[in-house]
Amino acid sequence: MVKKRLIACLDVAGGRVVKGVRFERLRDVGDPVELAERYSEVGVDELVFLDITASVEGREPLPALVERAAERLTIPFTVGGGIAGLEDARTLLQAGADKVAVNRAAFDDPALLTTLAAEFGSQAVVCAIDSRAGRVVTHGGRVPRESSAVDWAAAAVERGAGELLVTSIDTDGTRAGYDLELTGAIATTVAVPVIASGGAGESRHLADAFAAGAEAALVASIVHERPERVPELKAELRQAGWNLRS
Amino acid sequence: MRVVLADYGAGNLRSVCSALARAGAEPVIAVDPEEVLSAPLAVVAGVGHAGAAAVGLGPLADALRGRAAAGRPVLGICVGMQLFFERSEEGGAGLGLLRGPVRRLRARTVPHMGWNTLDTLQPSTLLAGVDGADVYFAHSYAAEPEDEITTAVADHDGSIVAAVESGPLAGVQFHPERSGAAGARVLENALRWSRSA
Numbered sequence: 001m002v003k004k005r006l007i008a009c010l011d012v013a014g015g016r017v018v019k020g021v022r023f024e025r026l027r028d029v030g031d032p033v034e035l036a037e038r039y040s041e042v043g044v045d046e047l048v049f050l051d052i053t054a055s056v057e058g059r060e061p062l063p064a065l066v067e068r069a070a071e072r073l074t075i076p077f078t079v080g081g082g083i084a085g086l087e088d089a090r091t092l093l094q095a096g097a098d099k100v101a102v103n104r105a106a107f108d109d110p111a112l113l114t115t116l117a118a119e120f121g122s123q124a125v126v127c128a129i130d131s132r133a134g135r136v137v138t139h140g141g142r143v144p145r146e147s148s149a150v151d152w153a154a155a156a157v158e159r160g161a162g163e164l165l166v167t168s169i170d171t172d173g174t175r176a177g178y179d180l181e182l183t184g185a186i187a188t189t190v191a192v193p194v195i196a197s198g199g200a201g202e203s204r205h206l207a208d209a210f211a212a213g214a215e216a217a218l219v220a221s222i223v224h225e226r227p228e229r230v231p232e233l234k235a236e237l238r239q240a241g242w243n244l245r246s
Numbered sequence: 247m248r249v250v251l252a253d254y255g256a257g258n259l260r261s262v263c264s265a266l267a268r269a270g271a272e273p274v275i276a277v278d279p280e281e282v283l284s285a286p287l288a289v290v291a292g293v294g295h296a297g298a299a300a301v302g303l304g305p306l307a308d309a310l311r312g313r314a315a316a317g318r319p320v321l322g323i324c325v326g327m328q329l330f331f332e333r334s335e336e337g338g339a340g341l342g343l344l345r346g347p348v349r350r351l352r353a354r355t356v357p358h359m360g361w362n363t364l365d366t367l368q369p370s371t372l373l374a375g376v377d378g379a380d381v382y383f384a385h386s387y388a389a390e391p392e393d394e395i396t397t398a399v400a401d402h403d404g405s406i407v408a409a410v411e412s413g414p415l416a417g418v419q420f421h422p423e424r425s426g427a428a429g430a431r432v433l434e435n436a437l438r439w440s441r442s443a
Contacts, residue, residue, distance in 0.1 A: 001362070001363075001401055001402070002355075002358060002359070002360045002361070002362045002383070002402055003360055003361045003362065003380060004360075005360050005361065040426075045360070045361055046360075067260065070260045070261045070264065071260065071261075071264040072264075073261075073424075074265070074423070074424065074425070074426050074427075074429065074430065075382070075424060075426060076382055076384065076421070076424040094260075095260065096260035096261045098261070098384065098421075098424060099384070117295070118295060118297075118298070119295060119298055120294055120295060120298075121294050121295040121296075121325070121336075121385075121386065122357060122386060123357040123359060123384040123385055123386055124294075124384075162357045162359070162386065163357070163359060191354060191355055191356060192355065192356065192357065193355055193357070193359045193360070215355065215359070215360065216360070245361040245380045246380070
């Protein structure tokens with residue numbers, strides 16, 4: 001059986017890892033590759049680098065950072081944030097990213113997912129979906145869109161997404177637990193892995209996400225402050241009966 | 247030792263290159279069929295779309311066939327391993343060096359994405375020390391060899407071929423370059439295997 005995954009998310013702005021509450025009030029928490037290596041050492045199963053400045057300032061993604069990460073990491077990582085089309089995705093994948101996460105560009109033009117899947121295989125194509133009260137939002141949560149998150153999730157998979165990164169803006173940064181209703185509704189609708197994101201505070205929250213159908217759970221602030229929390233979380237989850245990589 | 251990575255345009259060669267260097271090899275990326283033909287070990291790596299990869303291989307296909315015919319070792323990783331086979335449901339013909347199709351996974355969740363346990367079926371140089379280890383998979387299609395060449399499987403709603411070994415050809419469906427210490431061990435083993443193959 002494939003193991004449930006604990007994924008550490010590094011929100012990157014201006015080449016540094018930052019963390020905010022509900023995509024706002026950012027603070028600097030370190031160098032992306034150094035932090036990523038630290039997480040790999042303590043047992044994180046996978047990493048996500050999200051360039052959160054990209055869709056705000058129209059900046060390029062970060063191929064140089066990706067190259068550095070690809071050379072030093074021995075666990076898989078996804079890169080997202082401001083990917084506008086095929087060429088952005090190609091640049092990041094050729095720089096060494098294992099997967100790209102596409103958010104707004106995919107919602108604006110769902111055919112992009114099909115193009116990416118045809119070129120790189122759907123296992124390299126993550127569709128990132130941000131939701132507020134069950135509705136799709138983009139631009140870091142600031143722009144509401146005309147779709148329910150579940151409907152868009154199903155359409156994204158139909159178009160070629162091989163994995164969904166589902167973030168609830170309502171719970172993000174709160175440490176009060178994932179949005180289980182959202183996670184569960186999407187995980188039971190699609191046949192690709194779903195990563196629950198936004199709101200992790202303790203191991204019970206990850207277990208709840210797995211129980212709701214998520215294949216993986218994203219953590220950020222709770223491990224940025226104390227990476228040693230990772231082996232503790234995994235041990236607690238194993239004790240609760242969840243099958244994770246040792 | 248010198249290891250040539252066949253560059254067919256869709257692969258994630260940087261990661262494999264770095265991982266091979268860590269394993270003690272001197273990896274070089276090559277588009278030149280002569281270089282691919284003559285290296286002590288050739289690696290066909292990468293995530294990607296099998297159809298796109300088969301097209302991208304172009305003149306390198308003959309170089310890889312030439313290696314196999316001459317008994318010179320080739321290591322295939324993920325789609326690289328799938329290309330050894332005859333045809334893929336993802337699209338396109340493979341190199342036809344191994345008999346059997348590459349079929350879409352019939353599991354509840356596809357892609358098969360994440361860490362899964364290697365179950366080795368027979369001892370081999372390539373898989374020494376990694377039986378029962380967790381390695382990283384990311385694929386929607388898998389080889390279904392017609393011959394008895396499967397050396398390891400993993401379970402994802404049924405048995406999936408995780409490694410094959412046949413003469414000068416070795417293939418792994420998982421990503422050793424992204425599989426932590428166990429993956430590093432597989433690449434070190436592959437270098438050892440290629441010296442004796």
